Amino acid sequence: MRRSPSAEVGAASATQRTAAGGRSGIGRLVPRLPILGDLRLGRRLGWVIPVLIVLVTAIVGYNARAIGQQRGSALVVYTAARQRALVERYTKDVLLVVDGFQADPEDSGEAMRQPVDVLLDGGSVRAPQGGGARVKVSPARDWKVRRKLEQDRRLIDELIHTGDRLLKGGRSDPGHGADVTRLRVLSAQLSSVSNDAVQEITQQTEASLSRLVRIEIALGLLSVLAALALGLLLRRAGTEQAAQFRSLVNNSSDLITVLAPDGTIAYQSPSVQRVLGRRAADLVGTALGDLVHPDDQHDVNISLTKLVEAPGATANFGCRLQHEDGSWRHVESICTNLADDPRVNGLVLNIRDVTEQAALRKSIGDLLHNLARRSQGLVDRQLELIDELERSEVDPDRLHELFRMDHLATRMRRNVENLIVLSGVEQRRRWSESVPLRDVVEAAVAEVEEYDRVQVAGIYDLTLAGRAASDVAHLLAELVENATSFSSPTTRVEVSGGPTGNGYVLEIEDHGIGMSDAELAEANRRLAEPLAADVAVSRMMGFHVVGRLAARHGIRVQLRHCWFGGVAALVLLPAVLLGSAGEHPAMAPPVPAGVMAAPEPLLLAKTTESGWQPRAHLPLRRHAAPAPNRGGDTDAAAEAGEPVE
Amino acid sequence: MSGGGAHEGGRTWSRHYRRPYTVTGGRTRPAHDDLELETLVQTVTGIDEQLAGLGREQRSIAALSREVVSVAEISARLDLLLGVTRVIVGDMALQGVVVLYRPQATVADADLPPVELLERVLHGLRNIS
Numbered sequence: 001m002r003r004s005p006s007a008e009v010g011a012a013s014a015t016q017r018t019a020a021g022g023r024s025g026i027g028r029l030v031p032r033l034p035i036l037g038d039l040r041l042g043r044r045l046g047w048v049i050p051v052l053i054v055l056v057t058a059i060v061g062y063n064a065r066a067i068g069q070q071r072g073s074a075l076v077v078y079t080a081a082r083q084r085a086l087v088e089r090y091t092k093d094v095l096l097v098v099d100g101f102q103a104d105p106e107d108s109g110e111a112m113r114q115p116v117d118v119l120l121d122g123g124s125v126r127a128p129q130g131g132g133a134r135v136k137v138s139p140a141r142d143w144k145v146r147r148k149l150e151q152d153r154r155l156i157d158e159l160i161h162t163g164d165r166l167l168k169g170g171r172s173d174p175g176h177g178a179d180v181t182r183l184r185v186l187s188a189q190l191s192s193v194s195n196d197a198v199q200e201i202t203q204q205t206e207a208s209l210s211r212l213v214r215i216e217i218a219l220g221l222l223s224v225l226a227a228l229a230l231g232l233l234l235r236r237a238g239t240e241q242a243a244q245f246r247s248l249v250n251n252s253s254d255l256i257t258v259l260a261p262d263g264t265i266a267y268q269s270p271s272v273q274r275v276l277g278r279r280a281a282d283l284v285g286t287a288l289g290d291l292v293h294p295d296d297q298h299d300v301n302i303s304l305t306k307l308v309e310a311p312g313a314t315a316n317f318g319c320r321l322q323h324e325d326g327s328w329r330h331v332e333s334i335c336t337n338l339a340d341d342p343r344v345n346g347l348v349l350n351i352r353d354v355t356e357q358a359a360l361r362k363s364i365g366d367l368l369h370n371l372a373r374r375s376q377g378l379v380d381r382q383l384e385l386i387d388e389l390e391r392s393e394v395d396p397d398r399l400h401e402l403f404r405m406d407h408l409a410t411r412m413r414r415n416v417e418n419l420i421v422l423s424g425v426e427q428r429r430r431w432s433e434s435v436p437l438r439d440v441v442e443a444a445v446a447e448v449e450e451y452d453r454v455q456v457a458g459i460y461d462l463t464l465a466g467r468a469a470s471d472v473a474h475l476l477a478e479l480v481e482n483a484t485s486f487s488s489p490t491t492r493v494e495v496s497g498g499p500t501g502n503g504y505v506l507e508i509e510d511h512g513i514g515m516s517d518a519e520l521a522e523a524n525r526r527l528a529e530p531l532a533a534d535v536a537v538s539r540m541m542g543f544h545v546v547g548r549l550a551a552r553h554g555i556r557v558q559l560r561h562c563w564f565g566g567v568a569a570l571v572l573l574p575a576v577l578l579g580s581a582g583e584h585p586a587m588a589p590p591v592p593a594g595v596m597a598a599p600e601p602l603l604l605a606k607t608t609e610s611g612w613q614p615r616a617h618l619p620l621r622r623h624a625a626p627a628p629n630r631g632g633d634t635d636a637a638a639e640a641g642e643p644v645e
Numbered sequence: 646m647s648g649g650g651a652h653e654g655g656r657t658w659s660r661h662y663r664r665p666y667t668v669t670g671g672r673t674r675p676a677h678d679d680l681e682l683e684t685l686v687q688t689v690t691g692i693d694e695q696l697a698g699l700g701r702e703q704r705s706i707a708a709l710s711r712e713v714v715s716v717a718e719i720s721a722r723l724d725l726l727l728g729v730t731r732v733i734v735g736d737m738a739l740q741g742v743v744v745l746y747r748p749q750a751t752v753a754d755a756d757l758p759p760v761e762l763l764e765r766v767l768h769g770l771r772n773i774s
C-alpha cells in the first residue's frame with residue numbers, strides 16, 4: 001500500500017505541473033497590451049491606438065519640417081543680405097579706383113554674382129557661422145521671389161558692365177559723369193530690389209510657418225480627442241469588468257469573507273444571504289466565531305491562529321456554520337492570509353457550502369456501516385464454528401486445512417472491521433475490560449497474510465484498554481502487512497516494544513529495500529492527516545485506516561528509515577490506554593517477556609535467536625531502562641524506539 | 646490460549662482475536678511421530694535459564710509438566726488445541742526441555758474390557774459433560 005500508488009500520483013502531478021508551466025510560458029510570449037486587460041477590451045479599443053500613433057507621428061514630422069524651413073529661410077535671408085553688402089562694396093571700390101585710390105573692384109564683382117546665382121539655381125554658400133563650412137541652398141521656388149532675384153541678376157550684370165566701362169575709360173572719358181551717376185543709381189536700385197527679395201522670402205517663410213503651426217494645432221487637438229476617447233473607453237471597460245466581477249461575487253454560491261486580524265468580519269459577500277440566510281451588512285463587524293458550531297470552534301481557532309502567523313500562506317478547514325433558522329450548514333473553507341496586501345489587510349476566506357456532500361457522505365457511511373456490521377456478524381459466527389471444529393480435530397492434515405480457513409476468516413474480519421472504522425459511524429463499545437498487550441500484538445499477527453514471517457519479541461506485561469484493543473490490533477496488522485508485502489519473502493518482520501516517558505512504543509521493522517525520503521514523507525503526511533478525500537482513501541486504504549485508527553485513540557504512528565535498510569514503523573501508545581498486568585508494574589524497567597509465537601520448530605528458533613533477538617529489543621531497552629518516567633514529548637518517544645546505528 | 650481480558654457473552658477479547666495457528670506458525674504435524682493423547686510429559690530439571698528464552702505457551706507447558714502429565718491433560722488445562730499442544734510438546738522434546746514417556750500396555754489384549762462397554766462408558770461421559 002505504500003510505494004507504487006503514491007509514486008504514481010506524484011509523477012502524474014509533476015507532469016501536470018510541467019505542462020502547465022509550459023503553457024503559461026508560451027502565453028507570455030504572445031504580445032498583449034497590459035493596460036487593456038482582456039482580449040474583448042483590446043478589440044473594442046483597437047482603432048484608437050493606430051489613430052493616436054498616426055497623429056503623433058504627423059506632429060513630429062511637421063515639427064521637423066518647420067524647423068528645417070526656418071533654418072533654410074534664415075540662410076536665404078543671410079545670403080541675400082550678403083549680396084547687398086557686396087554690391088555696395090563693389091560700387092565703392094569702382095568709385096575709389098576712378099578717383100585714383102587703391103581698390104580691387106574685379107574681385108568684388110565676381111563675389112557679387114555668386115549669391116544671386118545660388119539663390120536662383122541652387123548650390124552651396126559659405127556657412128554663416130564661418131569656419132570654411134559650406135551649406136547647401138535649394139533654388140527659390142516662389143515665382144515672386146524668382147522674379148525679384150532675376151531682376152537682381154540683370155541689374156548686377158548692368159552694374160558690372162557700367163563699372164567696367166568706368167574703370168577702362170578713366171576720368172577723361174566723356175561719359176564719365178553719366179556713368180558714375182548710373183553706377184550709383186544701379187547700386188541704389190539693387191539695394192532696393194534685394195530688400196524686396198528678402199522681404200518676399202521672409203513673408204513666404206512666415207506664411208508657410210504659420211500654416212504649419214495651424215496644422216500642428218489641429219493635429220494636437222485631434223490627439224487630445226483620441227486620448228480622451230481612449231480614456232473614456234478604458235474607464236467604461238473597467239466599470240464593466242468591475243460590474244461583472246461584482247455580479248460574479250454576488251451570484252456565486254461561495255462565500256467570500258475577509259477577516260480582520262482580530263477575527264471580526266471586515267467584508268462579507270452578499271451570497272451569504274443564500275447560504276446562511278443572513279444579510280451581509282449585519283455580519284460585518286461581528287466575530288466569525290459566533291457562527292461556528294461550538295464543537296468546531298477549537299479546530300477553527302487553531303487553523304486561523306496558525307495562518308495569522310504566516311502571511312501569504314493558505315489553509316483549508318471544514319466546520320459547521322449556523323444558518324439564520326438555527327440549522328447547521330457544513331462548509332469547507334480555503335483561507336489565505338493577505339495581511340501583507342494593503343488593499344485587503346486580513347484573511348480572505350472562500351467558504352463553500354458542502355452540506356449536501358456531507359449528508360451524502362454520511363448516508364454512504366451508514367450504508368457501508370450496515371453492510372460491514374452484517375458481514376462482521378457472519379464472520380464472527382464463522383470463526384466460532386471454526387473454533388469448535390479445531391477443538392475436536394486430532395488429524396494434523398485436517399487441522400491444517402482448518403487453520404487455513406481460520407486464517408482467511410480472520411483476515412476477512414479485519415477488513416470488515418476496518419470498513420466499519422472507515423464508514424465514520426461511531427459504534428458501540430464491544431469490549432470494556434483491558435486486554436494483555438501481548439494478546440493484541442498476537443491478534444494483529446494473526447490478521448496478516450504472511451504471519452509466519454513475523455517475529456514478536458520483548459512485549460511487556462502491560463494491558464491495553466479494551467475499547468482500543470481491536471483498533472490497535474488492526475492498526476498493527478496494517479503496518480505489519482505493509483512491512484511483509486514490501487520486503488523479500490525470505491526475510492523476517494520484527495515486532496518489538498519498549499516503554500517511553502509517556503507511553504509504550506511498538507516497533508515494526510522490515511528488511512525490505514526501504515522507501516525514498518519523499519515516499520516516507522508522503523506516507524507520514526497521510527498518517528498524520530487521515531481525513532483526506534474519499535477517493536484517496538480507497539486508493540491508499542492502508543495508511544488511511546492506520547491514520548483513522550490512530551487518531552481515534554490518540555496514538556501516534558511514524559515511519560522511519562532503518563539503519564540496515566528497510567523501514568521501521570513506530571507506534572506510540574499513550575499511557576492513558578495502558579495498564580499494568582501480572583507482576584510487572586506499568587512502565588517499570590523491563591524483564592524480557594521472552595519469545596512468543598515461534599514460527600518454526602524451536603530447535604531452529606534456538607539457533608536464530610542470537611541472530612535477531614538481542615538487536616530487536618536492545619535499543620529500546622537501552623533508552624527505556626535509565627529513565628522510565630521521562631516526561632518527553634512524542635518525538636522523544638519516537639526517538640526512543642529507533643534503532644541506534 | 647490463556648488470555649484474560651474483556652468479556653462479551655462469556656468470550657474474552659483474547660479468545661475472540663488470538664488465533665491458534667499463530668502459536669505454531671501454522672504447523673499441525675508434530676516433530677515426534679508417536680505423540681499420542683496419553684503420552685506422558687515431564688520437564689527436565691535444571692534448565693531454568695533455557696526456559697527464559699521460550700515462548701509463552703512453552704513456559705506454561707514446562708511449568709505444568711514439573712509433575713508428570715499427559716498431553717491430553719496439558720491441552721485441557723492450558724486451554725490449548727490438542728493439535729497445537731502436540732506440536733509444541735514435540736518441539737520441546739526435540740529441544741530436550743521435556744522428556745516423553747509412553748505408557749506401556751500392562752494388561753494383555755484379552756483382559757481389555759469389551760468395545761461395547763467402552764463405548765457405553767464414553768456415551769455416559771458425553772452425557773455428563
